[in-house]
Amino acid sequence: MNLSIAINTGSATPIYKQITDQVRLAVATRKLAVGDQLPSVRALAEELVVNPNTVARAYTDLAREGLIESRAGRGVFVTRKRKMFTREEGRRRLEPLLEGLIGEAMVMDFTQEELRDAFEKKLSQCQWNFKKGADANHE
């Protein structure tokens, strides 16, 4: 299992969110592929030294997003990504993240160029569906 997650207990972002964010990123960067099994709730909890409930919470969130699927008695698996949300909803959910990112960069005296560079650099590490309309068959 090539999934390595790092938790920062001192951070303001809740642990469960750190987990979901990193799993999503692992999928985006192809570190996790469709069909791959994730560590069991208990195993990951032990590894990260957090409560199993916290890991379960993260997994539940990811499952609700359709990114993973948990099968009782068998484990948790990465699923084929489906188009779940409307365009509208997607935009609505992205907005505060964009504003938060830009606001934070501003506060920390980044220039627009620096922020753009950081953004592009991160983006270049990811390889999720490139082409517009690749999911066109999903209404």
Next chain:
Amino acid sequence: MNLSIAINTGSATPIYKQITDQVRLAVATRKLAVGDQLPSVRALAEELVVNPNTVARAYTDLAREGLIESRAGRGVFVTRKRKMFTREEGRRRLEPLLEGLIGEAMVMDFTQEELRDAFEKKLSQCQWNFKKGADANHE
């Protein structure tokens, strides 16, 4: 005082954060200049019909960032913004926000191009210091 803040009580973003974000933006876009006075905690709380604690919390955050300064008995003023974070620290803090944004964009079925467009569009709406240190010669 040309500061106009709009609070959306229906929003998921906490009120105190709506205030800090808008003050920061007002400074970034030069709607507020160094030395300008902000409304008092009580005055703003009354104007926005929110709890004074909430305004106080926002002002405290802004003061900690070095963006405003509260001078006892005289009021609250926009101050020279000091650099609080090293580049290194800044990047470390930006990282999870970038990752969160990208992960969410993937889940929301955006393509990389669409995310980039949304990012650039948002960025173009801001007009904060383009060049490093542009703030410095402002005092």
Next chain:
Amino acid sequence: MNLSIAINTGSATPIYKQITDQVRLAVATRKLAVGDQLPSVRALAEELVVNPNTVARAYTDLAREGLIESRAGRGVFVTRKRKMFTREEGRRRLEPLLEGLIGEAMVMDFTQEELRDAFEKKLSQCQWNFKKGADANHE
């Protein structure tokens, strides 16, 4: 607050699901209108004699569906219903419920007519968006 929820602790359906189902139905039958406040997590937990976490879990699910919105320090409110999910996803989620309903009716020796009657009767008590395309302005 005209919301009355009845929990059956003996049932196979988890408590949190009984809560979400009944809140959804209350919205569908217009017992709850947009903007209405739901009982606080603690209040409902006390009323139903269940753990606050269980109520919180139900509220979290409903919030993720976009049916309600919880505002820290203020309470939980019914929101304007938005189109969140793609048609595709909607169908996918409805399928097992339809199959479960029909299968259960079959096992219990209902005739198709009886099931249809029960279905239509329940449906007639609901009054959510009637017209096709009422949500057309979304996407």
Next chain:
Amino acid sequence: MNLSIAINTGSATPIYKQITDQVRLAVATRKLAVGDQLPSVRALAEELVVNPNTVARAYTDLAREGLIESRAGRGVFVTRKRKMFTREEGRRRLEPLLEGLIGEAMVMDFTQEELRDAFEKKLSQCQWNFKKGADANHE
């Protein structure tokens, strides 16, 4: 033995339930008649490549419903389906399923008409006893 069961290990529905559902459907659609023999627990487990416990669990459920009967040393047979629930009990058990279906349909942005269509479509794919007691004269 014209019984063919297809297991979807990727599905959210537990395997044991996939089995019971398909056996019930086979009986309802007359693919399985009273007196027909079902594969043994071990044989079916091997055929489906699932844990024998899982098949046993499914058979136990079906036996409890009175749909099949396991005769020691001889095998498992389809038996006359006895009515296990009174109308009253039946309706009580159907209620939450109906409410769950309708609530979910609303959340998924279906109109009442669309839900009705989906319901009728699904119903038309089943061919269980149309008339009350049609089962009785089958023995």
Next chain:
DNA sequence: GTGGTCTAGACCACA
């Protein structure tokens, strides 16, 4: 041994 649900109770963020 898997994951899912629930309780009891602590502590924090927000208003």
Next chain:
DNA sequence: GTGGTCTAGACCACA
């Protein structure tokens, strides 16, 4: 007083 997060630990469903 709101809701949100996390822990510890029990018990159940499933394989």
